[in-house]
Amino acid sequence: MSGLVLKLGPHERVLINGAVIENSERRIRFSILTPGANVLRMRDAIHPDDVTTPVRRLCYMAQLLLSGDMREDGARLQLLRGIEEISQIMTDADSRLLLAAASQAVLEEAPYQALKALRALLPRERRLLAAARQ
Numbered sequence: 001m002s003g004l005v006l007k008l009g010p011h012e013r014v015l016i017n018g019a020v021i022e023n024s025e026r027r028i029r030f031s032i033l034t035p036g037a038n039v040l041r042m043r044d045a046i047h048p049d050d051v052t053t054p055v056r057r058l059c060y061m062a063q064l065l066l067s068g069d070m071r072e073d074g075a076r077l078q079l080l081r082g083i084e085e086i087s088q089i090m091t092d093a094d095s096r097l098l099l100a101a102a103s104q105a106v107l108e109e110a111p112y113q114a115l116k117a118l119r120a121l122l123p124r125e126r127r128l129l130a131a132a133r134q
Contacts, residue, residue, distance in 0.1 A: 003031040003032050003033040003034075003035075004031065004032040004037070004039060005029065005030070005031050006029070006030055006031075006032065006039070007027065007028070007029045008023040008027065008028050008029075008030075009023065009027055010023060010024070010025050010026060010027065011023060011024075011025070012041070012042070012043065013041075013042035013043075014039065014040065014041050014042060015038070015039070015040040015041075015042060015045070015066075015067055016032065016037060016038070016039050017037055017038050017039075017068070018038070018067060018068040018069075020042065038066050038067070038068070038111065038112065039112065040063065040066055040067065040112070040115075044119075045063060046059055046060045046063055048060070053125055053129065054082070054085070054086055054089075054125070055086060055118060055121045055122055055125040056122070056125075057082065058079060058082045058083060058086065058102075058118050059115060059118045059119055059122070061075060061078065061079050061082065062079060062102075062106075062111050062114045062115035062118055063111075063115055065079070065111040065114075066111040066112055066115060072109075076106055076107075076109075079106050079114065080103060080106055080107075083099055083102050083103050083106070083118075084103075086099060086121070087099045089128070090121065090124060090125075090128070092124075094124075095121060095124055098117045098118070098120050098121055099117070099121070101113070101117040102114045102117035102118050105117060
């Protein structure tokens with residue numbers, strides 16, 4: 001059996017193609033066989049109140065695109081512009097690779113991959129913001 005294998009703990013929630021699914025009291029394991037299904041663990045989701053920095057804003061936009069809560073036509077361009085703005089600040093090689101991966105994922109209409117690359121930038125952003133405050 002191939003596909004994405006998810007393991008959910010008791011009462012854990014996951015978003016699959018726009019539908020929130022909650023597990024019961026027992027741990028479960030299941031496979032999603034549909035290629036390209038949009039999947040997001042709710043524990044990994046960014047709450048709107050937590051969108052307080054530029055990278056978090058981009059992550060949230062990618063998350064909205066993934067969940068289907070943001071129209072794709074303008075969202076992709078908006079996300080690409082935001083990635084370009086961040087690339088002017090995060091100029092180290094590792095950040096550049098992650099930003100390039102995020103851009104490519106947006107162009108390939110792969111919002112989960114864009115979100116994954118952008119989330120990897122959060123610790124770097126946190127360090128930059130902490131250094132700027134000192």
